[in-house]
Amino acid sequence: MPKAAIIGCGDVSVVHFEALDGMDDADLVAVCDTDPGRRAAAQAAHGVPAFEDYRDMLATAAPDVVHITTPHHEHAAMAIECLRRGVHVVLEKPLAHTLAEGERLLAAAAASTARIGVCFQNRYNAPVQATRRLLDSGDLGRVLGASATVMWHRDADYYLSRPWRGSWGGGGGGLMMNQAIHTVDLLQWLLGDVVELSGSASARALAGTIEVEDTAEFAAVHNSGARSVFYATLANTLNAPVTVDISTEKATLSLRGDLTVTYDDGRSDVVRERAAGSGGRSYWGVSHALLIADFYESLAQPGPFWIDAAEAAKSLRIVKELYRQSYPGSEAKVS
Known part of the structure; x- marks a missing residue:
């Protein structure tokens, strides 16, 4: 049975703990966090040794799988060290907070006998899976284009409570790296790799609090020939449902939690999303546990995990190209 450990016992770690608790083929053996309060709470809740330094944890607990749920700027270095140790x-x-760190992690993953999976869990959502199957079947004809929106709300306290979120050095960006990257990933996964992009990003509501963006938009061309348009903001008054609308020659597919397929002949089908069964936040979706269980099952199979470093690099490159156009020099900034 694989021995598992979690580095980073903050907000999103809850869904990783839940996933491991629900699995019969994984054994949590250690937790790690630099914050004494979070570290003590995780140790008490899960009854396993807790470490301040992740390298000490790797050496002492000797886990087979490590879950990294830390701030963005720590992702690459920690993942590289784990992969180096097998x-x-x-x-x-995201994969990393800068392109350079992302490339370092890509190289480490290619050189390691260990594998990496990146949490773009929304690909496991039942309506998203159904959308991919329909598009792949060819029954709907050629994909013409798509639009997507992320209309959410974050206030100053959200950033002041975790200052890394609002900085280039800590988060590698704002809205696009921390919230909307999931929808960017879905667009490129469903329509194909982005080969052209033009857009802008700026702070519309939180300019006095953060140095990164809270609003962004772009138009893209995919290698399939389809076009997409994208708009996201944290200046909305609430967290509205994420939308992805895809037009094809024979139907329109609308993702708003559920999937509604409206055919040109007037028929329509609906694919419902599973009910959330997690203590995590609703906007994280319902599929972390599915991705994590799939990753563990893949350990007995040959080849890389299907959402690996190379796959995760696609959305990172899209976001960083948007930043290159909007914030020249942002990659060189540090916190």
């Missing part, structure tokens, strides 16, 4: 990695998005 330890498998489940990594929260």
Whole structure:
């Protein structure tokens, strides 16, 4: 049975703990966090040794799989160290906070016998899976284009409570790296790799609090020939449902939690999302546990995990190209 450990016992770690608690083929053996309060709470809740330094944890607890749920700027270095030691990695998005760190992690993953999976869990959502199957079947004809929106709300306290979120050095960006990257990933996964992009990003509501963006938009061309348009903001008054609308020659597919397929002949089908069964936040979706269980099952199979470093790098490159156009020099900034 694989021995598992979690580095980073903050907000999103709850869904990783839940996933491991629900699995019969994984054994949590250690937790790690630099914050004494979070570290003590995780140790008390899960009854396993707790470490301040992740390298000490790797050496002492000797886990087979490490879940990295830390701030973005720590992702690459921690994942690289695990892979160097032959330890498998489940990594929260994004792949890294800079392109350079992302490339270093890509190289480490290619050189390691261990594997890495990146948490773009929304690909496991039942309506998203159904959308991919329909598009792949060819029954709907050629994909013409798509639009997507992320209309959410974050206030100053959200950033003041975790200052890394609002900085280039800590988060590698704002809205696009921390919230909207999931929807960017879905667009490129469903329509194909982005080969052209033009857009902008700026702070519309939180300019006095953060140095990164809270609003962004772009238009993209995919290698399939389809076009997509994208708009996201944290200046909305509430967290509205994420939308992805895809037009094809024979139907329109609308993702708003559930999937509604409206055919040109007037028929329509609906694919419902599973009910959330997690203590995590609703906007994280319902599929972390599915991705994590799939990753563990893949350890007995040949080849990389299907959402690996190379796959996760696609959305990172899209976001960083948007930043290159909007914030020249942002990659060189540090906190």
